[in-house]
Amino acid sequence: MIRRICISFFRWKSRSNPKGEAPIYCRLTQDKIRRQFSTGHYVLAKEWDSEKQRVRSKFRQRRIDLINEDLDMIYNKLYNLESKLIVEGADNIVEAVYNIYMDKDTSVNFFIQLFQKRYEVASKMEGIKFAKYTLWKFRHIMEQTQEYIKWRYGQEDIPLLKIDTSFVLGFEEYLLLEKKLAPITVNKVLQRVKQIIQYGIKCNYIKVDPFVEYKPLKTEKELVFLTEEELNMLENYQFAQEKLGKVRDLYLFSVYTGLAYHEAFTLQRKHIIKGFDKELWINMKRGKTGKAFEVPLLPKAIEIIKKYGELGNDDSYILPRMSNQKMNSYLKEIADIIGIKKRLTHHTARKTFATTILLYNDIPIEIVSSLLGHSSIAITQKHYAKVVNKKVSMCMEELKNKLMQKGS
Structure with a gap:
């Protein structure tokens, strides 16, 4: 027996x-x-x-x-x-x-160890396939995952075979309750973790996908942008402090070009070209997707370039340098001074470009998608669905009035 x-x-x-x-x-x-x-x-x-x-x-x-x-x-x-x-x-x-x-069997594959290997491979492609900020997020999520493993298991790492649905659900609750992260941020963390797990499955390190029945948290991301009235308030306000006026100008540059923070502050002389129409255009690649895009320089954007110095050599930066953290800190102060009741960050400038500058001025959605450098028009439609619907409603109201006038 x-x-x-x-x-x-x-x-x-x-x-x-x-x-x-x-x-x-x-x-x-x-x-x-x-x-x-x-x-x-x-x-x-x-x-x-x-x-x-x-x-x-x-x-x-x-x-x-x-x-x-x-x-x-x-x-x-x-x-x-x-x-x-x-x-x-x-x-x-x-x-x-x-x-x-206890994993004294050397054939066992560990989770954080695999995460680290994938990060090292990605790091070698910085500037080729991955932006510096993307790699920073990759490493940050890896560190968050390791913190969870320490919190739950009291260990630095665990075998991939120990990762199951309980691990995933526990990690979700840890991020929500212990780390106080927003649902949309939790989804992004688990999305990266899922990518590592799927790689482990392809390599036959793990047999069962722990995410197979997992559903991301439901979120509704608020689209924050400045209305035409708020934009006029920002442009015309006379700041007592010179630095706040400078931050306002740097923000407005992205309002009239649609450039994200990384693109705006890495913009160089070589990225400014004369287009087929003999006008100045920005020609560069999106830091997030690597997709090439072109944006015509509107008069107000050109004014800001001239204000901060004429264009120098090809490798000189167009705008004065400032960290994203400091920029957003000053923008919060600016919003409080002017009386804008919104959480103002540099990224809202890009949203304002897409909505108040383009969509509300009857620029077609496919052109908006191209100017934003989105990889597909579906992404633009998803992010700006409410704005597009509002514009459609306005147009239909105008059409209704015209038809009524014809009938009377």
């Missing part, structure tokens, strides 16, 4: 932290052989049910539920691993189960 190993969990009281929380350990025993390891979870004495070896059910916080789910997952994986080793006729089952589970 086969004797199975005993898999148990206990709260190691003597290792309590200053908050009175003690670690939960898993112990494997058979005959006189014993191996144990930390699950990475800490609980108070009143939360632990030593008889059931689980957190007490009356403590219904989501984090407590996650702990019990994790203990169940650990138990099931150990049990299944033991069953496999018994069938294979392995010796010293306790030692074998412990070594494989």
Whole structure:
């Protein structure tokens, strides 16, 4: 008769932290052989049910539920691993189960390790396939993922085989509740994590996609832009501080060109060309997609270029340099001074260009898409659907009035 190993969990009281929380350990025993390891979870004495070896059910916080789910997952994986080793006729089952589970098997692939490798590959393509800011976001999300692993498992890294639906849902709640991130930001983090998982699946490191039944959080991103009235207020206001007037001008340059922050502040003399119409145009690539685009320089944009100096050599920057963080800080101050009740950031200049400058002046959506450098018109329609609908409504109202006049 086969004797199975005993898999148990206990709260190691003597290792309590200053908050009175003690670690939960898993112990494997058979005959006189014993191996144990930390699950990475800490609980108070009143939360632990030593008889059931689980957190007490009356403590219904989501984090407590996650702990019990994790203990169940650990138990099931150990049990299944033991069953496999018994069938294979392995010796010293306790030692074998412990070594494989604790990843002392060098064939095991780790999640953060794979994340790091993909980041290193992407970094080599900076400026070719990926923008510097995109790589920064990549690394930031990798660090957020590692923080979650430390928080939940008490480890620096975990095997890819341990990543399941519970991991994904737990990460989502961690980002929402612990990190206080907005739903749209949580979706972006998990989207990047999903890309790494899918790569692991292609490489046969992981068999089951933990995202297969996961649905991103529902979000409705507010489109923030300046109306014609607010834009006039901004353009005509006389600032007491010269630096605020300068920030206003830098912002207005993007209002009349549609350039995102990275594009506006990397704009050089070589990007200004004479077009087929003998007028000045901006010709460059979008930092986000790498797609080439051209934008005609409107009179107000040319005025701002002249105000801050004539065009120099081909590699000279057109606008004075300023960090995005500092720019947005000053824009917040400007909005408060003028009385604009919106969260003003540099990116709202691009939105204002698309809406107040283009769409509200009857520029067709396909031309707007081209000027914004979007990879497809579908992206433009998705982002500016409400504005387009409003414009359609206005046009239909005009048509209705015309038809009524003809009929009278």
